[in-house]
Amino acid sequence: MPAKVHLDHIGMAFPTPSGTFRALAPLNLTIETGRFVSLVGPSGCGKSTLFNIVAGLLQPTEGRVLIDGEDATGTIGRVGYMLQKDLLLPWRTVLDNVILGMEIQGVPLGEARERALPLLRRYGLAGFEHLYPHSLSGGMRQRAALLRTLLFDTDVILLDEPFGALDAQTKLQMQEWLMTLWSDFKKTVVFVTHDVDEAIYLSDEIHAMGTRPGRVLETIPIPLERPRPRSISMTPAFIAIKEHCFELLTADAGSQQNAA
Amino acid sequence: MTVQDTRPIADLAKPAPARHTTAARSKPVRRLPVQKDWPTWVIVGTQFGILVGIIALWEIAARTGAIDAFFWSQPSAIWHTLTIFFTEGDAWTDISFTFRSTIFGFAIGTTVGSFLGLSFWWSRNYAAIVQPYIICFESMPKLALAPLIILVFGLGLTSKVAIATALTLVVSTLTTYAGVKALDPDGEKLFYSLGASRWQVFRKLVIPFCLPWTISVLRVNIGLALTGAIVGEFIASQHGLGRQILYAGQTYDIALVWVAVFVLSALAIVMYAAVSWLESILRKGVKQ
Numbered sequence: 001m002p003a004k005v006h007l008d009h010i011g012m013a014f015p016t017p018s019g020t021f022r023a024l025a026p027l028n029l030t031i032e033t034g035r036f037v038s039l040v041g042p043s044g045c046g047k048s049t050l051f052n053i054v055a056g057l058l059q060p061t062e063g064r065v066l067i068d069g070e071d072a073t074g075t076i077g078r079v080g081y082m083l084q085k086d087l088l089l090p091w092r093t094v095l096d097n098v099i100l101g102m103e104i105q106g107v108p109l110g111e112a113r114e115r116a117l118p119l120l121r122r123y124g125l126a127g128f129e130h131l132y133p134h135s136l137s138g139g140m141r142q143r144a145a146l147l148r149t150l151l152f153d154t155d156v157i158l159l160d161e162p163f164g165a166l167d168a169q170t171k172l173q174m175q176e177w178l179m180t181l182w183s184d185f186k187k188t189v190v191f192v193t194h195d196v197d198e199a200i201y202l203s204d205e206i207h208a209m210g211t212r213p214g215r216v217l218e219t220i221p222i223p224l225e226r227p228r229p230r231s232i233s234m235t236p237a238f239i240a241i242k243e244h245c246f247e248l249l250t251a252d253a254g255s256q257q258n259a260a
Numbered sequence: 261m262t263v264q265d266t267r268p269i270a271d272l273a274k275p276a277p278a279r280h281t282t283a284a285r286s287k288p289v290r291r292l293p294v295q296k297d298w299p300t301w302v303i304v305g306t307q308f309g310i311l312v313g314i315i316a317l318w319e320i321a322a323r324t325g326a327i328d329a330f331f332w333s334q335p336s337a338i339w340h341t342l343t344i345f346f347t348e349g350d351a352w353t354d355i356s357f358t359f360r361s362t363i364f365g366f367a368i369g370t371t372v373g374s375f376l377g378l379s380f381w382w383s384r385n386y387a388a389i390v391q392p393y394i395i396c397f398e399s400m401p402k403l404a405l406a407p408l409i410i411l412v413f414g415l416g417l418t419s420k421v422a423i424a425t426a427l428t429l430v431v432s433t434l435t436t437y438a439g440v441k442a443l444d445p446d447g448e449k450l451f452y453s454l455g456a457s458r459w460q461v462f463r464k465l466v467i468p469f470c471l472p473w474t475i476s477v478l479r480v481n482i483g484l485a486l487t488g489a490i491v492g493e494f495i496a497s498q499h500g501l502g503r504q505i506l507y508a509g510q511t512y513d514i515a516l517v518w519v520a521v522f523v524l525s526a527l528a529i530v531m532y533a534a535v536s537w538l539e540s541i542l543r544k545g546v547k548q
Contacts, residue, residue: 055453077455087450091468101454104464152454 002069004188005031005054005079005156010063012049012214022213023049026062029207029216031190033155036182038191038199038206040245042253046214047192051158054190055081067156077105080157080187084164086145088133094144095120095129101152116151123147124177139170143177150181156188164194172230175202179227196245197233200224208245210252217248333514341515342522350499354520355527357499361417361489362482362531365424370481372425373432374474381440381466382458398430403491410496420497424488428481432474439473440466475542482535486528501527 011026024046031037039047052058054065056076065073072078080101088097098120099112107115120129124143133141142162149157162178163171175198182189193199199206206220222241224232232238315335321327322334329337345351376394380387406423413419443466451461493502501524508516 052449057449057452076452079453081450081453083446083450083453085444085446087444087447089447089465089468100464104451104454104456104460 002066003030004033004035004068005029005190006066006069007050007054008064008066010050010053010060010065012046012053012058013061024053024060025213025215027214027216031156031188034186034188035204036189036191036202038193038203039209040193040196040199040206040249041209041214041217042194042211042249044214045209045211047209048160049214051081051160051190051192054156054158055079057081078154078156080149080152080154082145082149082157082159082162084161086133086141088141088144088148090133093130093132094125094136097133098144098148098151100148105152116147119147119151123181137170138166139174142166142174146178146181150185150187154187156190159189159191161192161194163198171198176230178202183226196242196249200238200241200245201228201233206241206245208248210249217252220244330512331514333518337515338518338522341513342519345516345519345523351523353499354501354504355523357417357420357497358486358489358493358501358524359527359531361420361424361492361500362485364417364421365488366428366482366485368421369425369428369485370432370474370478373429374436374470376429376433377436377438377440377474378462378466378470380437381443381462387437394430394433398434402426402430403488406488406491406495410492415496415498420489420492420500423492424485427484427488431477431481431484435473435477436470439470442473443469472543475539478535478539479532482531483528486531490524 007027007029009026009028010024011022012024013020013022015021039050041047049058053060053073056065056072056074056078059074063073064071067078088094089100092100095113095116099107099109099116102112102115103109117129120126125140125147128136128140128144133144136144146159146162149159163174166174179202191199191202200222203222205222208217208220209215210217220241224235224237318327318332319335322329322332380390403423405426409422409426410419413422447465447469448461451465456464489500490502490505493500494506497503501520504520505517505524508514508520
């Protein structure tokens with residue numbers, strides 16, 4: 001059985017007045033079905049570029065994106081993609097925002113709403129279904145945006161720093177909420193974050209990324225048992241992984257400074 | 261040691277509070293200015309009083325000969341002309357003519373203009389090519405074209421509608437295009453990541469996003485459309501309040517000039533109020 005997502009020698013270079021800028025070194029990445037995978041790295045390591053390529057919104061200068069072994073390079077609508085901003089449409093209610101993906105795919109409105117309503121209620125948006133986004137808190141808006149991505153009904157979802165703008169307290173709540181969703185929906189998740197703690201707590205596997213050009217430094221498996229209690233971040237195993245991640249990322253940042 | 265240490269401190273400390281108090285005393289005491297709202301009946305009563313005062317002064321001045329009643333007319337004569345205009349004259353034909361020219365011009369100009377503005381979303385190349393023409397047409401005084409429009413479209417309603425359209429169209433185009441330019445590219449990205457077609461992005465994102473911009477020019481456009489219709493009637497027309505004003509002026513029927521101007525103002529107020537109401541309804545539907 002082929003891997004869920006396989007990036008085969010994906011590279012990206014932009015022409016600039018001062019020569020070509022390499023955003024991504026040709027990289028290979030394999031993501032197995034049903035796994036929760038995080039990409040961790042500093043700003044400018046090409047995480048967003050990579051996501052845009054996988055979502056088909058950007059044509060890579062080289063390489064192919066394989067989904068279920070099929071060439072999906074440059075095709076849109078194959079994976080669910082949640083951008084950093086929630087991008088809820090202010091003229092639609094929460095319910096009608098959440099069904100946007102289904103609506104675009106041609107699911108009749110009534111049916112789409114019927115499918116979405118119980119999920120909104122089960123996943124913490126009960127009572128908000130018919131409100132407009134402006135009356136929701138940041139956490140609630142992120143929930144709605146995530147449910148919109150999930151209800152688009154693709155096997156793979158890409159989450160680009162979904163909790164980056166939330167306060168620490170809300171962030172922790174949202175992480176646990178995301179874990180519930182992930183174990184209920186059995187999706188393959190690719191998650192981008194700056195937050196190493198967040199990545200370790202959520203993932204099966206972390207790809208640490210470096211800059212100039214963007215590349216994968218190392219793939220770190222997270223062999224921690226699930227479900228994971230919050231206190232897991234105090235265990236020696238967790239701390240050891242965290243230290244290793246920091247070493248990797250600081251070493252890369254250091255070599256960049258020496259080079260510059 | 262300790263005595264020596266405390267003395268200078270005490271000396272220093274003494275004058276300080278004294279200076280403080282004098283400074284506080286010399287500073288003027290200022291309170292937050294608070295304006296008291298008068299009750300509504302006082303406001304309305306004053307407004308009414310001013311109106312009555314102006315009319316009374318006008319009438320008195322005309323009767324005593326302080327102003328020349330031939331040029332300025334007088335309220336009693338205007339009132340007399342007004343009743344004749346409505347009972348024996350063709351008030352309703354004129355009102356209806358001006359009203360229809362304005363509304364048609366307003367509707368056509370706003371609709372076509374908005375769609376023209378939206379159409380720029382479809383192709384950046386097309387937008388780049390067409391834009392200089394739009395800006396050229398925008399800066400041109402469109403009323404200068406009115407005589408030409410009358411020649412082409414004739415003396416009837418069509419030419420007045422055409423002038424009103426010319427005035428409103430560009431405003432709507434440019435404002436709606438400003439909406440298109442304000443569109444967040446990430447919003448489009450979201451739609452495409454969900455597998456949307458361009459037509460779906462246009463219908464479900466671009467149109468609702470730009471609607472507030474389109475709505476915001478409705479009130480401006482109704483005023484412009486009325487101006488266009490009146491100017492058209494000034495130049496050549498068989499009906500309309502504009503024609504009535506011109507005709508009365510040329511025959512020195514100053515009272516009739518005033519009557520037509522007042523009726524025109526009333527029509528403008530009614531249409532403005534109707535468009536404001538329409539705007540509030542649309543806004544409720546668009547932005548929550």
